[in-house]
Amino acid sequence: MSFYLFVILSVLTLCSAxxxxxxxxxxxxxxxxxxxxxxxxxxxxxxxxxxxxxxHIIVYAGAIMVLFLFVVMLLNxxxxxxxxxxxxxxxxxxxxxxxxxxxxxxxxxATELGTFxxxxxxxxxxxxxxxxxxxxxxxxxxEISSVLFLSAMIGSxxxxxxxx
Amino acid sequence: MNQTLEAVPQNWYLILSTLLFCIxxxxxxxxxxxxxxxxxxxxxxxxxxxLLVAFSAYAGNNDGQVFVFFIMVVAAAEVAVGLALLMSIYxxxxxxxxxxxxxLKW
Numbered sequence: 001m002s003f004y005l006f007v008i009l010s011v012l013t014l015c016s017a018x019x020x021x022x023x024x025x026x027x028x029x030x031x032x033x034x035x036x037x038x039x040x041x042x043x044x045x046x047x048x049x050x051x052x053x054x055x056h057i058i059v060y061a062g063a064i065m066v067l068f069l070f071v072v073m074l075l076n077x078x079x080x081x082x083x084x085x086x087x088x089x090x091x092x093x094x095x096x097x098x099x100x101x102x103x104x105x106x107x108x109x110a111t112e113l114g115t116f117x118x119x120x121x122x123x124x125x126x127x128x129x130x131x132x133x134x135x136x137x138x139x140x141x142x143e144i145s146s147v148l149f150l151s152a153m154i155g156s157x158x159x160x161x162x163x164x
Numbered sequence: 165m166n167q168t169l170e171a172v173p174q175n176w177y178l179i180l181s182t183l184l185f186c187i188x189x190x191x192x193x194x195x196x197x198x199x200x201x202x203x204x205x206x207x208x209x210x211x212x213x214x215l216l217v218a219f220s221a222y223a224g225n226n227d228g229q230v231f232v233f234f235i236m237v238v239a240a241a242e243v244a245v246g247l248a249l250l251m252s253i254y255x256x257x258x259x260x261x262x263x264x265x266x267x268l269k270w
Binding site: 001002003005006013014017020021026029030033036037040043044046047048049051052055056059063064067068071072074075077082083084085089090092094096097098100101104105108118124125129130133134137138141145148149151152153155156157159160162 | 168171172174175176179180182184186190193194195197199200202203206207218222224225226227229230232233234236237238240242243244245247248249250251254259260261
């Protein structure tokens with residue numbers, strides 16, 4: 001059962017990722033990126049990381065993609081205004097990406113993956129466990145990330161403001 | 165015990181996230197619209213997140229999930245600043261085409 005779920009989710013993830021790259025209209029790119037994020041959240045649920053799945057949907061589908069949609073609509077981008085590279089560069093891009101894939105797969109093949117004995121505990125991804133880690137071992141980075149958000153907020157307001 | 169870990173070999177997750185990362189790289193090289201390039205960077209970040217979660221689930225250690233949490237924090241901040249930059253660029257040159265932005269090109 002979970003094997004078939006994995007296969008279906010993977011196919012959906014890859015197809016929507018390709019649609020992001022290939023779509024003529026930027027709006028369709030944004031919409032297929034949303035599909036891609038939801039399927040990745042499905043993968044997280046399959047891997048028993050429920051907390052991350054919810055956070056992923058809230059942060060990506062709820063915040064980041066709304067921002068993208070908002071900007072695409074604000075700038076009024078559509079397939080007529082969409083710039084395209086010439087075909088030579090497109091072929092070169094695909095070949096470069098394919099070569100990177102081959103190199104990465106070869107290095108995965110060459111690596112000796114330690115055989116994990118499958119863990120008995122299955123509640124590792126619950127809010128309780130992740131929260132404990134976050135507020136004990138990783139407390140300092142957690143608090144510093146709030147400073148990062150504050151600076152990002154101020155920075156984006158200043159950048160997007162109209163110049164006088 | 166989790167059924168998925170028994171049914172799906174870990175290598176499959178490795179291959180899936182490698183593929184996703186390469187699609188992101190191809191997208192960055194393939195397109196000229198700066199917004200779509202930002203979206204492809206999000207794709208690459210997502211593939212790394214997926215890999216971290218897979219490793220943390222198979223190793224029975226949830227440090228990786230905390231890392232994913234911090235990657236999401238940085239990604240959110242990055243998108244906010246990046247889109248604000250794009251807005252101010254668009255206001256100046258009325259385009260999001262990266263070939264127009266060649267002042268710093270050698």
